[in-house]
Amino acid sequence: MNDFSTVIIGGGISGLTCAKYLNERGMSFVILEGSDALGGRVRTDIVEGFRLDRGFQVLLSNYAEARKILNYNDLDLRNFASGALIRTRKGFMKLENPFKNRRAYFSMAFSPVGSFSDKLKINKFAKYVADIPDEKLFEMPDTDTLRFLKDYGWSKQIINQFFKPFFGGVFLENDLSTSSNLFHFVFKQFFKGDIALPSEGIQSIPEQISAMIPKEQIRLNAFVKHIEDNQVFLDSGEILTADRIVIASDPHTASSLLGEDKAYEYQINTCTYFSAEYSPLKGQKFLTLNPDRKSVVHNLCVPTDITPTYGAAGKALISVSTQGLDKIDERNHIGRIKRELYDWFGAQVNVWKHLRTYHLPEALVKFPAGTQKQALKLDENLYRCGDYLAYPSLNAAMQTGREVAEMISEI
Numbered sequence: 528m529n530d531f532s533t534v535i536i537g538g539g540i541s542g543l544t545c546a547k548y549l550n551e552r553g554m555s556f557v558i559l560e561g562s563d564a565l566g567g568r569v570r571t572d573i574v575e576g577f578r579l580d581r582g583f584q585v586l587l588s589n590y591a592e593a594r595k596i597l598n599y600n601d602l603d604l605r606n607f608a609s610g611a612l613i614r615t616r617k618g619f620m621k622l623e624n625p626f627k628n629r630r631a632y633f634s635m636a637f638s639p640v641g642s643f644s645d646k647l648k649i650n651k652f653a654k655y656v657a658d659i660p661d662e663k664l665f666e667m668p669d670t671d672t673l674r675f676l677k678d679y680g681w682s683k684q685i686i687n688q689f690f691k692p693f694f695g696g697v698f699l700e701n702d703l704s705t706s707s708n709l710f711h712f713v714f715k716q717f718f719k720g721d722i723a724l725p726s727e728g729i730q731s732i733p734e735q736i737s738a739m740i741p742k743e744q745i746r747l748n749a750f751v752k753h754i755e756d757n758q759v760f761l762d763s764g765e766i767l768t769a770d771r772i773v774i775a776s777d778p779h780t781a782s783s784l785l786g787e788d789k790a791y792e793y794q795i796n797t798c799t800y801f802s803a804e805y806s807p808l809k810g811q812k813f814l815t816l817n818p819d820r821k822s823v824v825h826n827l828c829v830p831t832d833i834t835p836t837y838g839a840a841g842k843a844l845i846s847v848s849t850q851g852l853d854k855i856d857e858r859n860h861i862g863r864i865k866r867e868l869y870d871w872f873g874a875q876v877n878v879w880k881h882l883r884t885y886h887l888p889e890a891l892v893k894f895p896a897g898t899q900k901q902a903l904k905l906d907e908n909l910y911r912c913g914d915y916l917a918y919p920s921l922n923a924a925m926q927t928g929r930e931v932a933e934m935i936s937e938i
Contacts (some may be wrong), residue, residue, distance in 0.1 A: 531557050533935060534759050534769040536751050536784065539567025540921060541912040542775030543736040544928030547596060550740050552936045557767070558740070559759070561750035564730075565737050567777070568890075569921070571728030574882050575802070576839025578728040582798045582887050583696075583826070583848045586732065587713075589720025591661055592925035597735060603726035605834035608812040609717075613688055614819075614871065621813070622689060624717075641685025648681055656715040664711045665918065669896045672698070675707035692816035696826040699794035699850050699891050706896045709918055716922075722814070726836045732921075754784050757908060771938075773931055774911040778892060781911055791915065796890035797849040799864060801879040806832050806843040807872040823849050823863045824871075845879065857884050891919040903931050910934065 533549060535542045538560030549556050564570065570581045586593065588604065609624035656664070670678075672694065676686050691703060697713055698705040725731040737745065750762040754774075759767045774781045778791045806829045808815065815827040826848040831838035838844050847864055861881050868876045892915040901916040912927035914920055 530767045531555055531769045533557075533771045533773060534559060534767055535773045535775050536754075536759065537561075537567070537775035537777075537780070537913075538565040538733075538737075538745065538747070539775060539777075539913070540569055540733060540736070540924035541914065541928040542567075542773070543733055543740070544592075544596065544925045545773055545775060545912055545932045546744070546928075547736055547739045548929050548932035549935065550744070552932070554936065556744060558745045559749040559751055559761070559767075560745070560747050561776075561780075563747055565745070565747070566730050566733035569729050569733050571730035572883070574800075577800070577802060577842075577844050577882060578830075578837045579800050579844075579883055579885075580729040580798075582796055582885050582890060583828070583846055584729045586723045586725065586729070586921065587716040587720055588723050589716045590920075590922040590925075592922045592929065595929075596739075596925065597732065602731055602735065603834075604721075604723040605726055606721040606723045606812070607814060607828070607833055609721065610813060611689070611693055612808070612811065612813040612815040613692070614815065614817045615688075619815070641689065642682055644680075645682050645685040648679065652679065652714070653718040656711050657718060659711070659715070661712060661715070664715070665708045665900070667708055667711070669706045669708040671704045671896050672707050672710040673703035675710060676703070688818045689816070691820065692818050692825065693814075695820065695850065696814070696816065696848060698894075699796045700893075701820040701825075701850055704893075704895060706894050706898055706918075708896075709894050712918070713920075724830060724833050724837070726834045728837070751784065769908075771908045771910065771935055773935075774909075775913060775928065777889075778913070778915045779889075781913070785905070785911075792893040793889040794891040794893055794919075795851055795853065796887045797852050797855060797860070797884065798887070799847045799849070799861065799884045800882040801845040801847070802839070802882055803843045803845055803875065803879045805875075807845065807868075807875065808832060820850075822867055823860065824867045825849050827868075844882075852886070853888070855884070855886055860884065894919055903927055904934055 532554050533556040535558045538558050546558050572579045610622050612619045695701050752760045752762050757768055782789045808829050810832050812832050817824050824847055828846050831844045865876050904910050910931045912931045914923035916927055917923040
């Protein structure tokens with residue numbers, strides 16, 4: 528007799544989602560997580576009383592999969608203002624989303640960010656993608672995002688001032704080489720929903736899902752060395768047998784367990800946190816974009832302006848994101864950030880305190896044009912799930928986890 532009906536290797540978002548749906552169907556399973564906590568990349572650290580998400584991470588409230596399983600009220604979601612502040616030589620320009628704020632129609636129409644024609648095209652495109660089912664967005668012929676933007680007719684000005692810094696921050700790359708299908712999908716999410724932070728940090732998302740799973744069916748610090756047929760071999764020497772095995776780990780671990788010689792290419796992100804006596808954005812809840820992609824400051828936000836629970840003792844938390852750095856010298860990196868932000872905010876930057884830098888060389892798997900969804904069922908008793916198998920996002924991690932659970936439940 529096997530130890531479990533299903534062994535799930537990995538306690539990230541996809542593994543937890545798979546387990547949640549299996550549990551609802553009354554099926555036996557165990558989650559094996561090699562680290563000391565659940566969540567995978569979706570983690571939050573407490574540093575000097577501040578909540579630091581491991582890299583700049585947000586929840587797009589319109590994600591279909593998230594709306595199926597998360598209780599947004601319990602997460603106490605707090606929303607960014609819909610739009611962006613754009614850094615220019617003369618200061619900051621505000622580009623508000625008129626679909627969320629009717630009063631913003633006038634200011635958007637006369638904003639120097641792009642032409643009036645550009646803004647009409649944004650309106651037209653938003654209404655177009657709103658009516659297309661998510662799965663259909665990934666079935667369309669695609670090209671890279673930058674080529675799509677040019678072909679659609681948007682001006683060089685709005686591409687460089689808005690699309691590149693905003694969606695470059697989403698895709699974690701500066702050239703917009705990501706598939707235009709993913710651009711369509713993400714644009715729809717911004718149009719129909721909000722950009723939000725859970726008040727207790729991004730890790731409260733996997734914590735909420737794990738609360739739907741019996742604790743005795745979750746094992747931490749259970750590192751899997753290899754699998755063979757229906758057996759799972761742990762680093763401790765323990766061997767588990769199962770009817771089915773689900774690999775819900777990161778791509779490298781999955782390839783190793785499967786004996787694949789497959790390399791994945793990743794987008795690189797560096798997120799640097801500072802504390803300050805007050806917010807440099809003076810309480811404005813916008814993501815701040817820097818069109819100068821040669822800069823080290825690509826995007827900046829103040830999480831405590833969104834939700835004060837990210838802060839400590841009434842102080843502000845500043846998050847700075849940088850794309851594409853292969854490696855960093857942390858001291859020089861911090862110094863360069865401060866020098867650049869001195870030009871933005873003045874001498875106040877000199878007394879900001881560095882809290883922590885997260886350098887993430889494998890922040891997201893690249894998703895170029897032509898990328899196809901990979902198979903989730905590998906043979907009769909072996910499955911895998913994770914966003915890298917579909918498209919890089921929290922939504923895809925949940926989607927693939929659900930789909931694997933449904934495959935197993937149908938047996």
